[in-house]
Each structure stands twice: as structure tokens, then as C-alpha cells.
Amino acid sequence: MSVEISKLASGLTVVTDKMPQLETAALGVWAGVGGRDEKPNEHGISHLLEHMAFKGTTKRSSREIVEEIEAVGGDLNAGTSTETTSYYARVLKADVPLALDVLADILANPAFEPDELEREKNVIVQEIGAAQDTPDDVVFEHLNELCYPDQPMGRSLLGTAKTLRSFNRDMLRGYLSTHYRGPDMVVAAAGAVDHDQVVAEAEKRFASFEATPGPKPQTAQFGKGGAKVVHRELEQAHLTLALEGVPQSDLSLFSLQVFTNVLGGGMSSRLFQEVREKRGLCYSIYSFHAPYTDTGFFGLYTGTDPADAPEMMEVVVDIMNDSVETLTEAEIARAKAQMKAGLLMALESCSSRAEQLARHVLAYGRPQTVEELVGRIDAVSVESTRDAARALLSRSRPAVVALGSGRGLDTAVSFAEGLTRARAKARLH
Numbered sequence: 001m002s003v004e005i006s007k008l009a010s011g012l013t014v015v016t017d018k019m020p021q022l023e024t025a026a027l028g029v030w031a032g033v034g035g036r037d038e039k040p041n042e043h044g045i046s047h048l049l050e051h052m053a054f055k056g057t058t059k060r061s062s063r064e065i066v067e068e069i070e071a072v073g074g075d076l077n078a079g080t081s082t083e084t085t086s087y088y089a090r091v092l093k094a095d096v097p098l099a100l101d102v103l104a105d106i107l108a109n110p111a112f113e114p115d116e117l118e119r120e121k122n123v124i125v126q127e128i129g130a131a132q133d134t135p136d137d138v139v140f141e142h143l144n145e146l147c148y149p150d151q152p153m154g155r156s157l158l159g160t161a162k163t164l165r166s167f168n169r170d171m172l173r174g175y176l177s178t179h180y181r182g183p184d185m186v187v188a189a190a191g192a193v194d195h196d197q198v199v200a201e202a203e204k205r206f207a208s209f210e211a212t213p214g215p216k217p218q219t220a221q222f223g224k225g226g227a228k229v230v231h232r233e234l235e236q237a238h239l240t241l242a243l244e245g246v247p248q249s250d251l252s253l254f255s256l257q258v259f260t261n262v263l264g265g266g267m268s269s270r271l272f273q274e275v276r277e278k279r280g281l282c283y284s285i286y287s288f289h290a291p292y293t294d295t296g297f298f299g300l301y302t303g304t305d306p307a308d309a310p311e312m313m314e315v316v317v318d319i320m321n322d323s324v325e326t327l328t329e330a331e332i333a334r335a336k337a338q339m340k341a342g343l344l345m346a347l348e349s350c351s352s353r354a355e356q357l358a359r360h361v362l363a364y365g366r367p368q369t370v371e372e373l374v375g376r377i378d379a380v381s382v383e384s385t386r387d388a389a390r391a392l393l394s395r396s397r398p399a400v401v402a403l404g405s406g407r408g409l410d411t412a413v414s415f416a417e418g419l420t421r422a423r424a425k426a427r428l429h
Contacts (some may be wrong), residue, residue: 003357003367004195010182010211014199015357015367017190019350025096026351027189027198028088029103030358033179034081036152036217036292043152044159045167045175047080048124052172053087053106054078055116060105062116069102076102080157083292084362090351093192097201100187104205107180112169121164128158136301139238139403142230146399147242147297149223182206183213188358191350220295225397227413230404237306237404239313241416244396245289245296246388248363253291254339254376255388256298260289261335262385263323264300268334270319275302281312293363298392306406313400313412317419324389332382339377343370393419 005015034046054076056062069076074091087106089099131137141156148154187202222244246253264271264287275281285302304312346352347370360367400416402409 003369005361005367006195006199008182008199008203008206010206010209011184011213012182012202012206012209013186013361014195014202015186015188015361016193016195016198017350017353017357018193018195019191019353022191022350023093024090024350025093025099025189025191025193026088026090026349026354027096027099027103027187027193028086028354028358029107030084030086030186030188030355030362031180032083032184032362033085033214034083035155035157036082036220037179037215038152038155041163041166042171042175043155043163044124044157045163045171046085047157047159048121048164048167049172049175050078050080050085050087051120051124052110052112052117055120056111056113057105057109058111059109060102065102065106068098072098074099082153082157084359086355086358088351088354096189096193096198100198100201100205104202107176108206108208110172110176112172114169117167117169117172121167124158124164125161128156128161131156131158135232135234135236135238135403136303138232139230139240139401140299140301142228142403143240143242143299143399143401146226146228146401147223147244148220151220152217153220153292153295154223177210179214180209181214182209182211184362185209186358186361188354188361190353190357220292222295222396223399225399227399227416228401229409229413230401231409232403232405234404236303237309237312237402237406237409237412238303239301239309239316239412240401241300241313241316242399243298243392243419245298245392246291247294247296248291250291250296252384252388252391253296255380255384256296256392257289257339258332258335258377258380258385259323259327259389259392260287260298261338262327262331263287263320265335266338270323270331271300271302271316274319275312275315279311279315281305281308281315306404306408309402309404309406309408309412310415313415314418317415320393320419324386324393327382327385327389329382332380332385336377336380340374343373343377 287300
């Protein structure tokens with residue numbers, strides 16, 4: 001088996017997958033900390049810390065960081081999510097030690113120069129402005145707030161101009177020290193890599209990180225649902241709907257994912273075929289399910305003409321309710337084939353593979369084998385999918401947000417209550 005895993009004295013996990021046919025490697029550091037770990041006065045600090053990682057260390061200037069990697073043809077990047085923050089590189093196989101040295105340097109020895117910090121805070125303020133000019137970003141921001149009220153899970157990852165202005169280098173150092181601990185970090189590499197070499201480099205370069213775990217975030221509580229209309233002069237009405245899903249460890253996860261795909265996962269999905277192909281009500285419509293450590297988020301998005309918004313939401317609710325009891329073997333088989341193809345295609349990319357390995361270790365404590373994952377997909381049946389769908393529609397009241405203009409938006413969001421009413425009526429019979 002090509003996947004190897006080692007635990008260092010610091011508690012940090014190293015996981016690799018050697019892909020002999022490749023001449024390049026993807027590698028990175030994944031930390032189990034993200035937006036949900038922030039206190040109210042830290043809103044946006046995870047994302048700012050990720051930005052500041054490339055702005056200079058005690059050994060390298062910001063320019064030297066990128067020049068050293070690009071001089072060997074590689075590239076660096078990073079990303080912040082609700083539960084993780086990642087820093088990663090893609091290089092030729094001979095340059096794996098260099099990439100690990102740079103990645104360790106930016107996390108172990110950040111300079112946090114005041115001038116660089118002020119510039120980067122201003123950059124993120126511009127990023128916040130760009131997000132506010134993007135309707136589908138805005139509507140999901142309101143939806144998250146409705147689903148996770150007064151919780152870090154419901155706040156934007158970017159923070160606000162006010163919170164950003166309050167951050168200083170001491171706060172960044174404190175947050176890094178508190179949350180970037182060996183047991184909560186994974187070094188993952190895939191492609192042209194040697195496991196023993198990666199372990200040796202990681203042991204040497206990440207030895208300074210604390211060996212005790214960081215604090216756990218507060219438990220997520222999905223809200224009471226409800227509706228919200230955000231009025232803004234736009235050409236389209238942007239409609240979103242959410243329900244409480246299931247966490248990563250839930251046994252029904254794959255069945256729920258199959259239902260999500262059948263409902264709105266592609267061009268053959270029920271929503272796409274009915275709403276776009278038959279009725280011509282929209283350009284884009286899709287559903288998704290995002291599992292977290294202790295909760296899950298089922299979401300649906302579409303954009304339509306404001307005058308068509310009531311019809312759109314009524315059709316969406318009808319299709320969701322109808323799909324629960326009328327799923328077919330053919331639809332289930334098609335969704336399972338799509339999931340398996342996506343899984344296997346990701347294995348052909350060393351970048352996707354390194355990320356998958358890291359996320360598995362953070363979520364499950366070990367990498368899950370391809371055989372395990374394919375087996376869980378194959379085990380999904382029509383009945384298990386219907387059970388997962390029934391549970392989804394009865395687990396929480398729907399949360400729905402409409403963004404745009406026109407009187408039809410209030411009518412549109414009121415139709416979402418049909419999901420709850422339909423399930424309640426079914427339970428009475």
C-alpha cells in the first residue's frame with residue numbers, strides 16, 4: 001500500500017502517498033483550526049493569519065518566500081475554511097525539502113511586521129468589499145447567520161473592517177500559539193515523495209510546536225430556521241434554503257450525499273431538469289451537503305427573475321418533498337457512479353490526494369482507503385437514501401434567505417415552510 005502514516009513526538013501526523021508515475025509532489029500543512037474557533041473579538045483572525053504567513057519570517061522576506069519557490073518552478077498557496085487552515089506547495093520531487101522548509105518557516109517563525117500587517121489588513125478590507133458586491137456571497141452570508149445565530153459558525157471567515165483594525169502582532173502570535181499545536185496539525189504529501197524523507201524533514205522543522213492539543217470550539221447548534229428577505233436592487237433574485245445535515249461521522253452521510261446529488265448535483269438532477277430544462281426559470285440551480293465535526297449543512301441555491309421567485313420556490317419545495325418517496329434505482333445508481341468517479345479522478349491529482357489525506361486524518365484520525373470509501377458508496381440503497389432524506393426534512397425547520405428586489409420575494413420565502421408542513425402532515429397519517 002502506498003499510503004504511509006507516522007506520528008511525531010510533537011503529536012503532529014505525517015501522511016504520504018507515493019505516486020511513482022509522477023515527477024512532481026504536492027505537500028502542505030493542514031491545521032485543525034478555522035473560523036469556528038474564533039472568539040467574538042477574534043472574528044476574521046484565522047483568515048488574516050493565513051494571509052500573514054506569506055508576509056515574511058525571521059529568516060525570509062515576503063519576496064524571498066515566493067522567489068525561492070518560484071525559482072524552482074513551484075508555487076505556494078493557502079486557504080481558510082470553517083474548521084481547517086491549510087498552507088501548501090507544488091514542486092518537483094527534488095525540491096520537497098525546500099518546500100517543507102518554507103512551509104515550516106512561515107508557521108514557526110512569522111515576523112508579523114507592523115507595516116506588512118497594516119497593508120494586509122487593508123487588502124482583506126478590499127476582499128470584504130468585493131464579497132459584498134457578489135450577490136451569491138452575500139446571500140450565503142445571511143443564510144449562515146440564520147442557521148448558526150450568535151455562533152462562530154454563522155460568521156463570515158473574512159471578519160469585519162472593525163475587527164480587522166483591532167488585530168495586532170501580539171494577538172496573531174497568541175492565536176497561533178493557542179491553536180497551532182502538534183496534535184492538531186497534519187503534514188500531508190502526495191506524488192513524487194519519500195515517506196521517510198518527509199518524516200525526517202518534518203521532525204526537524206516542526207519540533208517547536210506544542211505537543212498538547214489546542215482548545216476545542218464550541219458545539220454547533222443549528223438554529224430554529226425561518227425566513228429572511230434582504231432587499232437590494234439587483235437584476236436577479238437569489239434564493240437559498242438550508243436544513244440541518246449530518247456530521248462527518250454519521251452513518252447516513254453517504255446516503256444523504258446520494259440524495260443531495262439526485263436532487264441538485266448535476267445536469268441530470270431533478271431540480272436542474274425541472275426548473276431549468278423544462279421551465280426555463282433559471283441559469284443555475286444546485287444543492288450540496290457540507291459535513292462538519294459535529295453538525296452538517298444542507299444547502300440549495302438558485303437565481304431567477306424576481307417575478308418568477310414565488311414559482312421557483314414552490315417548485316423547489318414540491319420537488320424536494322416528492323423526491324423523498326419517489327427516488328428510483330436508476331437515479332441512485334447514477335449518483336453513486338458520479339461519486340465514485342469523483343473519488344477516483346481525485347486520486348489522479350497529487351494536490352487533491354494530499355488534501356484528501358490531510359482532511360481524513362483531521363476528521364477520522366487516519367486516512368480512509370479507496371476500498372472503504374467505494375464500499376460505503378456501494379452500500380447505499382434506495383431505502384437508505386429515502387431514510388436519509390426523510391431524516392433531513394424532519395431534523396430542522398428550513399432556513400431560507402432571498403436577496404434582491406420585488407414583492408415576490410416575501411411570497412417566495414413563505415413557500416419554504418411547505419417543507420416542514422408537508423413532513424408534519426405525513427407524520428399525522
